[in-house]
Amino acid sequence: MNDTDIATERRTATPAELGFSMPAEFAPHDACWMLWPQRPDNWRYGAKPAQAAFVAVARAIAESETVFVGVNDDQYENARNQLPSHIRVIELSSNDAWMRDVGPTFLTHPDGRLAMVDWEFNAWGGLNGGLYFPWDKDRRIRQKIAEVLGIERFITPLVVEGGAIHVDGEGTLITTEECLLNPNRNPDLAKPEIERLLCAYLGVEKIIWLPRGCFQDETDGHVDNLCCFVAPGEVALTWTDDDSDPQHAISREALGILEAATDARGRRLTVHKLPMPGPLTIAETEASGVDRLSSSRPRQPGDRMAASYVNFYIGNSVVVMPRLDPAHDDEAHAILENLFPGRRVVAVDAREILLGGGNIHCITQQQPRV
Template sequence: IELSNNDSWIRDCGPTFVNNGKEVRAVDWDFNAWGGLVGGLYFPWDLDDLVARKVADVERVDRYKAPLVLEGGSIHVDGEGTLLTTEECLLNENRNPQLSQAEIEAYLQQYLNIEKILWLGKGIYNDETNGHVDNICCFIRPGVVALSWTDDKDDPQYEISMDAYERLRHATDARGRKLEIHKIYQPGPIYISEEESGGVDAVEGTLPRQAGDRLAGSYVNFYMVNGGAVVPVFNDPHDAAALDTLQKLMPERKVVAVYAREILLGGGNIHCITQQQPAAKSK
């Protein structure tokens, strides 16, 4: 099915599906291209803002229109009442400046049936989404998280990941469990090459891709499917270790590697460009 859109990131502009065990419904968030006129990535974004509504119509599911600017990549849930997010994104002045943190939490609880929200500080270094959580930390299963990591204290990512680790280490989920944290060593760092920069068409109203700019590479940005997990790789020395760790963490799933540097060059990765829909009866 073809839908008109401004860009390719269905995770962020598409619907977030919720499931009560019998019926699937869609949450339609407001979308402003990761910041609107205050640091947003492109203009206009009007077609992207309609994607969630169109998907809900095509799938014939009821839709909740949420009064909140939010992208799907800025949240991660465990299916048992716990949500992960970052202050860098959800509390950014370019998302919902009229709302307090408590009001944002109330909307998340209302529309996603969330009981507890775990706030990390920032996302991956130089992530142009303002630090989406799906690039730095995700649930493997309830009570178990994967965290993008580096041991290099000279890397700006080190302090970010360390802060996230400390917050997670002292946190409990909605069921009162301490979290089991698994560090996934990041690739790279990965930088845009001269060839890649020259191969990107310059479009008015969008951010350029300059040679030497650091890309927000992460193995945590993977997509779970029925019986499997699709993991981005980059022909990087850390690829094999990341795949091995994730396979051990998900023995019930087949971990499949997909070379994803081209997607990364666009600003996201596998999780960003996909969106799962739970199985249940729709109307």
């Protein structure tokens, strides 16, 4: 085989065929990537309260691993002065701050190589229900990070956000039909074709489909707000015992599917219930601080937010969870301490992140150790 043949094979082979796969979040990391919030039509009062929350998250994760924060040029000096010196601030333009969804999905190879999947991104629905326009800067983030790290980038036309998938690192992926089968994501692809592409690009062998994500989740039901792997064969699930709350039926439906499922290695899943905070709604003062633009999602007083303790980040030595509701914060903290006995659970005030439409897992992306 000559050099041309090898190059052609490399271009046509999928990551799985080349031996790459996506590790679990609870596997060791080299770093965590974040972005800096600033857009006034999503974050109230010029994003100053949100910036303080992002700094707290970055500080907590930096106890555990290197943290990179990408910043638009006009906010570089502000971010650099707010963030501790050991957190690496780099100029990385974005339309908003959801690194989980606009950033790369990292892959590793048994020979020690790092690579990434560059999904298509359309701002959670494009012109059919998307959350803002334009999203041109967000689409370039993955290419820029690949060049910074000097790693291979596998480009796919499949529209997938990082928050739409969770893997166990042993061949199993969990996602929701509400998101990946939504007509505003991949309207020309049927479920079997989406499964084939997920397996080809992430190196997984089995996909567990949950019907819906959390109630009123503006991402069209991202799984990372509802359910996540905490260990091989174990998942955490957001839960409420209040059968009058719409979330109850969603969580009960998911519980039945998870308890009946087996993973790629044939194991039955153990499901750990995390209490749902709230319900939490946007206050009048919180909504009044947001600019109203036709190209972005409005924030109205009384709107229910898709609050979830499942939206936490698993670092090397810490688990960073959102502090959202005094009635349930301590219970959720205790459950996570039991699930991660080798890590310190750090609770961060995260309502300001929730007001923007997501939470701690949504604003972070782990770079696995190779």
